[in-house]
Amino acid sequence: MSISQYIFWFLSFVAVLSALIVVFAKNPIYSVLNLIITFFAIAGHYFLLNAQFLAAVHIIVYAGAIMVLFLYVIMMLNLNKETEPHKKQYVKLVAVVAAGLLMLTIIGSLKGAEAMVPAGIVNNNIGTVELIGDKLFGEFLLPFEVSSILLLSAMVGAVYLSKKELH
Template identity: 50%
Template sequence: MGIITISFILLSLLAIGSGIMMISSKNPVNSILWLVVVFFAISGHYILLNAQFLAIVNIIVYAGAIMVLFLFVVMLMNLNAESEPAKNKRLQFIGIISGGSLLLVLLSALMTAKNAQPVMVAGGNAGLIKTLGKVLFTDYVLPFEISSVLFLSAMVGAVVIGKKD
Protein backbone atom coordinates (compact mmCIF):
# COMPACT_ATOMS: atom_id res chain seq x y z
CA MET A 1 0.00 0.00 0.00
CA GLY A 2 1.30 3.40 -0.98
CA ILE A 3 1.21 6.63 0.95
CA ILE A 4 -1.68 7.90 -1.20
CA THR A 5 -3.80 4.86 -0.39
CA ILE A 6 -3.10 5.14 3.33
CA SER A 7 -3.86 8.88 3.26
CA PHE A 8 -7.10 8.22 1.40
CA ILE A 9 -8.19 5.60 3.93
CA LEU A 10 -7.34 7.83 6.90
CA LEU A 11 -9.10 10.87 5.41
CA SER A 12 -12.13 8.75 4.55
CA LEU A 13 -12.34 7.37 8.08
CA LEU A 14 -11.99 10.90 9.46
CA ALA A 15 -14.74 12.22 7.18
CA ILE A 16 -17.11 9.34 7.95
CA GLY A 17 -16.46 9.47 11.70
CA SER A 18 -16.88 13.24 11.82
CA GLY A 19 -20.05 13.02 9.75
CA ILE A 20 -21.51 10.48 12.18
CA MET A 21 -20.54 12.69 15.12
CA MET A 22 -22.09 15.70 13.38
CA ILE A 23 -25.40 13.91 12.91
CA SER A 24 -25.50 12.31 16.37
CA SER A 25 -24.46 15.40 18.34
CA LYS A 26 -27.26 16.97 20.39
CA ASN A 27 -25.59 20.37 20.66
CA PRO A 28 -25.85 22.41 17.41
CA VAL A 29 -22.51 24.15 18.02
CA ASN A 30 -20.77 20.79 18.34
CA SER A 31 -22.47 19.64 15.12
CA ILE A 32 -21.14 22.68 13.30
CA LEU A 33 -17.62 22.07 14.58
CA TRP A 34 -17.78 18.43 13.45
CA LEU A 35 -18.92 19.68 10.03
CA VAL A 36 -15.78 21.83 9.87
CA VAL A 37 -13.71 18.67 10.43
CA VAL A 38 -15.63 16.99 7.58
CA PHE A 39 -14.80 19.92 5.29
CA PHE A 40 -11.09 19.66 6.16
CA ALA A 41 -11.15 15.92 5.39
CA ILE A 42 -12.80 16.62 2.04
CA SER A 43 -10.12 19.22 1.31
CA GLY A 44 -7.54 16.51 1.98
CA HIS A 45 -9.26 14.35 -0.63
CA TYR A 46 -9.06 17.23 -3.11
CA ILE A 47 -5.32 17.49 -2.48
CA LEU A 48 -4.95 13.76 -3.12
CA LEU A 49 -6.77 14.26 -6.43
CA ASN A 50 -4.27 17.01 -7.38
CA ALA A 51 -6.93 19.73 -7.17
CA GLN A 52 -5.22 22.20 -4.86
CA PHE A 53 -7.41 25.12 -5.91
CA LEU A 54 -10.58 23.27 -4.91
CA ALA A 55 -9.00 22.31 -1.58
CA ILE A 56 -8.10 25.91 -0.78
CA VAL A 57 -11.50 27.24 -1.87
CA ASN A 58 -13.23 24.54 0.17
CA ILE A 59 -11.32 25.56 3.30
CA ILE A 60 -11.76 29.29 2.78
CA VAL A 61 -15.39 29.33 1.67
CA TYR A 62 -17.00 26.39 3.43
CA ALA A 63 -14.91 25.77 6.53
CA GLY A 64 -14.32 29.48 7.01
CA ALA A 65 -17.12 31.74 5.91
CA ILE A 66 -20.17 29.48 5.87
CA MET A 67 -19.38 27.78 9.18
CA VAL A 68 -18.89 31.16 10.87
CA LEU A 69 -22.26 32.18 9.44
CA PHE A 70 -23.84 28.98 10.80
CA LEU A 71 -22.34 29.64 14.23
CA PHE A 72 -23.72 33.19 14.26
CA VAL A 73 -27.18 31.96 13.27
CA VAL A 74 -27.18 29.29 15.97
CA MET A 75 -26.01 31.78 18.58
CA LEU A 76 -28.62 34.35 17.57
CA MET A 77 -31.44 31.80 17.60
CA ASN A 78 -30.89 31.08 21.33
CA LEU A 79 -31.92 27.44 21.11
CA ASN A 80 -33.21 26.17 24.42
CA ALA A 81 -34.40 22.63 25.03
CA GLU A 82 -37.50 23.79 26.92
CA SER A 83 -38.63 26.07 24.09
CA GLU A 84 -38.25 23.38 21.44
CA PRO A 85 -41.52 22.55 19.65
CA ALA A 86 -43.04 19.08 19.89
CA LYS A 87 -41.88 16.54 17.31
CA ASN A 88 -44.40 15.64 14.66
CA LYS A 89 -44.68 11.85 14.16
CA ARG A 90 -45.78 12.24 10.54
CA LEU A 91 -42.67 14.27 9.69
CA GLN A 92 -40.48 11.67 11.37
CA PHE A 93 -42.13 8.94 9.29
CA ILE A 94 -41.61 10.96 6.09
CA GLY A 95 -37.95 11.45 7.05
CA ILE A 96 -37.47 7.72 7.60
CA ILE A 97 -39.07 6.93 4.23
CA SER A 98 -36.92 9.56 2.47
CA GLY A 99 -33.72 8.32 4.12
CA GLY A 100 -34.56 4.71 3.24
CA SER A 101 -35.20 5.71 -0.38
CA LEU A 102 -31.85 7.48 -0.53
CA LEU A 103 -30.17 4.40 0.93
CA LEU A 104 -31.77 2.20 -1.76
CA VAL A 105 -30.62 4.56 -4.52
CA LEU A 106 -27.06 4.58 -3.15
CA LEU A 107 -26.99 0.80 -2.82
CA SER A 108 -28.24 0.35 -6.39
CA ALA A 109 -25.59 2.79 -7.63
CA LEU A 110 -22.91 0.82 -5.79
CA MET A 111 -24.15 -2.46 -7.25
CA THR A 112 -24.00 -1.11 -10.82
CA ALA A 113 -20.53 0.42 -10.31
CA LYS A 114 -18.72 -2.91 -10.20
CA ASN A 115 -17.12 -2.41 -13.61
CA ALA A 116 -16.08 1.22 -13.03
CA GLN A 117 -12.62 2.30 -14.10
CA PRO A 118 -10.23 3.47 -11.35
CA VAL A 119 -9.45 7.17 -11.14
CA MET A 120 -5.91 8.31 -11.92
CA VAL A 121 -4.62 9.89 -8.70
CA ALA A 122 -1.93 12.58 -8.59
CA GLY A 123 -1.35 12.53 -12.31
CA GLY A 124 -1.26 15.40 -14.76
CA ASN A 125 -1.60 19.07 -13.96
CA ALA A 126 -5.30 19.63 -14.61
CA GLY A 127 -6.13 20.77 -11.07
CA LEU A 128 -3.10 22.95 -10.45
CA ILE A 129 -3.62 26.63 -9.71
CA LYS A 130 -1.00 27.59 -12.31
CA THR A 131 -2.93 25.87 -15.09
CA LEU A 132 -6.24 27.26 -13.90
CA GLY A 133 -4.86 30.80 -13.75
CA LYS A 134 -3.33 30.51 -17.21
CA VAL A 135 -6.63 29.39 -18.75
CA LEU A 136 -8.68 31.87 -16.72
CA PHE A 137 -6.63 34.90 -17.72
CA THR A 138 -6.12 33.96 -21.39
CA ASP A 139 -9.23 32.20 -22.71
CA TYR A 140 -11.81 33.43 -20.19
CA VAL A 141 -10.56 36.91 -19.27
CA LEU A 142 -13.69 38.74 -20.52
CA PRO A 143 -16.25 36.58 -18.64
CA PHE A 144 -14.00 36.76 -15.55
CA GLU A 145 -13.94 40.57 -15.64
CA ILE A 146 -17.70 40.75 -16.32
CA SER A 147 -18.38 38.55 -13.30
CA SER A 148 -16.09 40.72 -11.13
CA VAL A 149 -18.02 43.85 -12.18
CA LEU A 150 -21.27 42.00 -11.44
CA PHE A 151 -20.05 41.08 -7.94
CA LEU A 152 -18.90 44.66 -7.34
CA SER A 153 -22.31 46.04 -8.36
CA ALA A 154 -24.03 43.49 -6.10
CA MET A 155 -21.90 44.61 -3.14
CA VAL A 156 -22.65 48.28 -3.85
CA GLY A 157 -26.35 47.42 -4.12
CA ALA A 158 -26.27 45.57 -0.80
CA VAL A 159 -24.63 48.59 0.88
CA VAL A 160 -27.21 50.96 -0.62
CA ILE A 161 -30.13 48.73 0.43
CA GLY A 162 -28.72 48.24 3.93
CA LYS A 163 -28.02 51.92 4.47
CA LYS A 164 -30.42 53.69 6.81
CA ASP A 165 -32.04 56.93 5.72
Protein backbone atom coordinates (compact mmCIF):
# COMPACT_ATOMS: atom_id res chain seq x y z
CA MET A 1 0.00 0.00 0.00
CA SER A 2 1.16 3.51 -0.70
CA ILE A 3 1.34 6.11 2.03
CA SER A 4 -1.79 7.90 0.84
CA GLN A 5 -3.68 4.62 1.19
CA TYR A 6 -2.52 4.26 4.78
CA ILE A 7 -3.67 7.82 5.43
CA PHE A 8 -6.98 7.04 3.74
CA TRP A 9 -7.64 4.04 5.99
CA PHE A 10 -6.55 5.93 9.10
CA LEU A 11 -8.81 8.89 8.29
CA SER A 12 -11.72 6.58 7.48
CA PHE A 13 -11.25 4.76 10.78
CA VAL A 14 -11.18 8.04 12.72
CA ALA A 15 -14.20 9.39 10.84
CA VAL A 16 -16.35 6.30 11.42
CA LEU A 17 -15.29 5.86 15.05
CA SER A 18 -15.92 9.48 16.00
CA ALA A 19 -19.22 9.47 14.09
CA LEU A 20 -20.30 6.44 16.12
CA ILE A 21 -19.37 8.22 19.34
CA VAL A 22 -21.46 11.22 18.20
CA VAL A 23 -24.49 8.95 18.12
CA PHE A 24 -23.81 6.86 21.23
CA ALA A 25 -22.30 9.43 23.62
CA LYS A 26 -24.55 10.17 26.61
CA ASN A 27 -23.15 13.66 27.11
CA PRO A 28 -24.11 16.09 24.29
CA ILE A 29 -20.79 17.96 24.70
CA TYR A 30 -18.90 14.77 23.77
CA SER A 31 -21.19 14.37 20.76
CA VAL A 32 -20.32 17.85 19.53
CA LEU A 33 -16.58 17.42 20.10
CA ASN A 34 -16.57 14.10 18.26
CA LEU A 35 -18.52 15.64 15.40
CA ILE A 36 -15.69 18.18 15.11
CA ILE A 37 -13.17 15.31 14.89
CA THR A 38 -15.35 13.74 12.17
CA PHE A 39 -15.24 16.98 10.21
CA PHE A 40 -11.46 17.06 10.48
CA ALA A 41 -11.20 13.50 9.19
CA ILE A 42 -13.43 14.35 6.24
CA ALA A 43 -11.36 17.48 5.53
CA GLY A 44 -8.35 15.15 5.44
CA HIS A 45 -10.13 13.09 2.78
CA TYR A 46 -10.65 16.27 0.74
CA PHE A 47 -6.92 16.95 0.99
CA LEU A 48 -6.19 13.45 -0.31
CA LEU A 49 -8.45 14.22 -3.29
CA ASN A 50 -6.44 17.40 -4.01
CA ALA A 51 -9.38 19.59 -3.02
CA GLN A 52 -7.50 21.97 -0.71
CA PHE A 53 -9.97 24.80 -1.02
CA LEU A 54 -12.89 22.56 -0.11
CA ALA A 55 -10.95 21.17 2.85
CA ALA A 56 -10.12 24.64 4.20
CA VAL A 57 -13.64 25.94 3.73
CA HIS A 58 -15.04 22.78 5.31
CA ILE A 59 -12.93 23.38 8.43
CA ILE A 60 -13.69 27.11 8.60
CA VAL A 61 -17.45 26.84 8.04
CA TYR A 62 -18.39 23.57 9.75
CA ALA A 63 -15.77 22.99 12.43
CA GLY A 64 -14.97 26.66 13.01
CA ALA A 65 -18.36 28.35 12.89
CA ILE A 66 -21.34 26.01 12.98
CA MET A 67 -19.98 23.66 15.64
CA VAL A 68 -19.02 26.62 17.84
CA LEU A 69 -22.66 27.67 17.75
CA PHE A 70 -23.75 24.10 18.59
CA LEU A 71 -21.35 24.01 21.53
CA TYR A 72 -22.51 27.47 22.55
CA VAL A 73 -26.17 26.44 22.68
CA ILE A 74 -25.45 23.18 24.51
CA MET A 75 -23.31 24.95 27.09
CA MET A 76 -25.99 27.59 27.61
CA LEU A 77 -28.75 25.01 28.08
CA ASN A 78 -26.45 22.86 30.26
CA LEU A 79 -28.09 19.63 29.11
CA ASN A 80 -27.50 16.55 31.17
CA LYS A 81 -29.02 13.16 31.71
CA GLU A 82 -31.66 14.12 34.28
CA THR A 83 -33.25 16.87 32.23
CA GLU A 84 -33.20 14.93 28.97
CA PRO A 85 -36.77 14.64 27.68
CA HIS A 86 -38.01 11.08 27.34
CA LYS A 87 -39.84 10.31 24.12
CA LYS A 88 -43.00 8.24 24.09
CA GLN A 89 -42.78 4.57 23.17
CA TYR A 90 -44.65 4.83 19.84
CA VAL A 91 -42.43 7.72 18.70
CA LYS A 92 -39.39 5.46 19.17
CA LEU A 93 -41.11 2.72 17.17
CA VAL A 94 -41.85 5.13 14.32
CA ALA A 95 -38.22 6.27 14.35
CA VAL A 96 -36.95 2.70 14.12
CA VAL A 97 -39.27 1.92 11.19
CA ALA A 98 -38.29 5.13 9.37
CA ALA A 99 -34.57 4.46 9.87
CA GLY A 100 -35.03 0.87 8.63
CA LEU A 101 -36.75 2.14 5.49
CA LEU A 102 -33.94 4.61 4.88
CA MET A 103 -31.39 1.82 5.23
CA LEU A 104 -33.32 -0.30 2.71
CA THR A 105 -33.32 2.60 0.26
CA ILE A 106 -29.58 3.11 0.65
CA ILE A 107 -28.84 -0.60 0.23
CA GLY A 108 -31.10 -0.67 -2.83
CA SER A 109 -29.40 2.31 -4.44
CA LEU A 110 -25.91 0.97 -3.70
CA LYS A 111 -26.73 -2.45 -5.18
CA GLY A 112 -24.66 -2.81 -8.30
CA ALA A 113 -22.49 0.16 -7.41
CA GLU A 114 -19.40 -2.05 -7.27
CA ALA A 115 -19.75 -2.64 -11.01
CA MET A 116 -19.22 1.06 -11.68
CA VAL A 117 -15.75 2.17 -12.68
CA PRO A 118 -14.67 5.41 -11.03
CA ALA A 119 -13.78 8.05 -13.58
CA GLY A 120 -10.08 8.82 -13.58
CA ILE A 121 -8.99 12.22 -12.36
CA VAL A 122 -9.21 14.45 -15.40
CA ASN A 123 -7.37 17.39 -13.98
CA ASN A 124 -4.79 17.24 -11.22
CA ASN A 125 -5.54 20.79 -10.06
CA ILE A 126 -9.23 20.04 -9.76
CA GLY A 127 -9.62 21.47 -6.25
CA THR A 128 -7.52 24.61 -6.45
CA VAL A 129 -8.97 28.01 -5.68
CA GLU A 130 -8.42 29.29 -9.23
CA LEU A 131 -10.31 26.44 -10.87
CA ILE A 132 -13.21 26.53 -8.42
CA GLY A 133 -13.45 30.31 -8.82
CA ASP A 134 -13.48 30.01 -12.60
CA LYS A 135 -16.22 27.40 -12.52
CA LEU A 136 -18.33 29.17 -9.88
CA PHE A 137 -18.21 32.59 -11.52
CA GLY A 138 -18.34 31.27 -15.07
CA GLU A 139 -20.26 28.12 -15.83
CA PHE A 140 -22.25 28.01 -12.58
CA LEU A 141 -22.79 31.74 -12.03
CA LEU A 142 -26.60 31.60 -11.99
CA PRO A 143 -26.98 28.73 -9.46
CA PHE A 144 -24.30 30.38 -7.33
CA GLU A 145 -26.15 33.71 -7.24
CA VAL A 146 -29.52 32.02 -6.67
CA SER A 147 -28.15 30.07 -3.71
CA SER A 148 -26.76 33.27 -2.20
CA ILE A 149 -30.23 34.84 -2.45
CA LEU A 150 -31.61 31.75 -0.71
CA LEU A 151 -29.12 32.22 2.13
CA LEU A 152 -29.95 35.92 2.35
CA SER A 153 -33.68 35.21 2.64
CA ALA A 154 -32.99 32.63 5.35
CA MET A 155 -30.95 35.21 7.23
CA VAL A 156 -33.67 37.86 6.95
CA GLY A 157 -36.21 35.29 8.14
CA ALA A 158 -34.10 34.39 11.18
CA VAL A 159 -33.64 38.05 12.11
CA TYR A 160 -37.38 38.68 11.72
CA LEU A 161 -38.31 35.71 13.91
CA SER A 162 -35.90 36.74 16.66
CA LYS A 163 -37.06 40.36 16.60
CA LYS A 164 -40.77 39.48 16.61
CA GLU A 165 -41.01 39.20 20.38
CA LEU A 166 -39.40 42.59 20.93
CA HIS A 167 -42.18 44.54 19.20
